[in-house]
Amino acid sequence: MRRRPKFLETLPPAPQALPICTQEITPPDLSPWLADHCGIPGVMHHEAPRPGPHVVLTALIHGNEFAGAIVLDRLLREQVRPACGRLSLVFANLAAFARFTPDNPVASRFVEEDMNRVWNRQSLSSPRRSTELDRARAILPVIDTADILMDLHSMLWPGAPLILAGATESGRRLSTMIGDPPLVVSDHGHQAGPRLIDYARFADPDSPYAACLLEAGAHWAADTVETTDSAVRALLRHCGLLPAVPESPVAASRHLVVTDIVTAQTPSFRFVRPFLGGEIIRRQGTLLAQDGPDEIRTPYPDCMLVMPNLRPGRGQTAVRLAQTSYPRP
Numbered sequence: 001m002r003r004r005p006k007f008l009e010t011l012p013p014a015p016q017a018l019p020i021c022t023q024e025i026t027p028p029d030l031s032p033w034l035a036d037h038c039g040i041p042g043v044m045h046h047e048a049p050r051p052g053p054h055v056v057l058t059a060l061i062h063g064n065e066f067a068g069a070i071v072l073d074r075l076l077r078e079q080v081r082p083a084c085g086r087l088s089l090v091f092a093n094l095a096a097f098a099r100f101t102p103d104n105p106v107a108s109r110f111v112e113e114d115m116n117r118v119w120n121r122q123s124l125s126s127p128r129r130s131t132e133l134d135r136a137r138a139i140l141p142v143i144d145t146a147d148i149l150m151d152l153h154s155m156l157w158p159g160a161p162l163i164l165a166g167a168t169e170s171g172r173r174l175s176t177m178i179g180d181p182p183l184v185v186s187d188h189g190h191q192a193g194p195r196l197i198d199y200a201r202f203a204d205p206d207s208p209y210a211a212c213l214l215e216a217g218a219h220w221a222a223d224t225v226e227t228t229d230s231a232v233r234a235l236l237r238h239c240g241l242l243p244a245v246p247e248s249p250v251a252a253s254r255h256l257v258v259t260d261i262v263t264a265q266t267p268s269f270r271f272v273r274p275f276l277g278g279e280i281i282r283r284q285g286t287l288l289a290q291d292g293p294d295e296i297r298t299p300y301p302d303c304m305l306v307m308p309n310l311r312p313g314r315g316q317t318a319v320r321l322a323q324t325s326y327p328r329p
């Protein structure tokens, strides 16, 4: 029998099935990349003689999601160089990553605050300080010159890999052009604060710059590394930084739009079963969850569940509901 991961034993009992947090991967050794190579520790630049876009790949915005860091480390060890433009590889929340421990792998998501909720000018230019705000300010010169950015993440609860495109047409276009993974979801982010992809440089409707966020699979699954690797190389090919591979056609993406954010209003929020991220519920009115006296049902047919959180605390997002966009891209 599989032993329950230790950190789950410290959580209160809940009727939902718990995620099986098998740790198939271990944190990469980033020590070769932490020196002050380009003026900012943990940031590596490579510039091609030919002009082209500045493409930025960010890993470790959440310190315990290191599949993306493994892929950036792999690109650096392979000495991948852009054919044009500039490639910047950013290991973001190094302070949180340094605290990762297999015995409590969820604790190192951040040190003081979620680094993916601080990306507005007001917070970044305020006198307020935190580990994450300080680091966001340190890497800001890279973010502020990015033409195209992909932010690499993974998921605690099981679900299909997807690309979050934010709310912009440019994000949607970029995500569907990458096509790997082929599931693209447009959304408006979180009330708690803007994500990196919601930063004004990318999220202003008239901006020529574009960003997307990869959710590549379960945090510590080996498949998540390969999904990330594949998506990163597809992006670099799409931007012309890596040569095109003619025999690997881009898959047709499926594009959905988040229509509803279901927030747990009571501590007794319970899904009726452990839904998977990316699951499509065919019938309108299907019961998803009970939240105190309220029933949560699908508002339309073919409703997709985006990253359900099977154990939401009161006030936390339990699930986002997404609808296939029309006209289809």
Ligand SMILES: [Zn+2]
Pocket: 062, 065, 153, 154
């Ligand atoms: Zn994340």
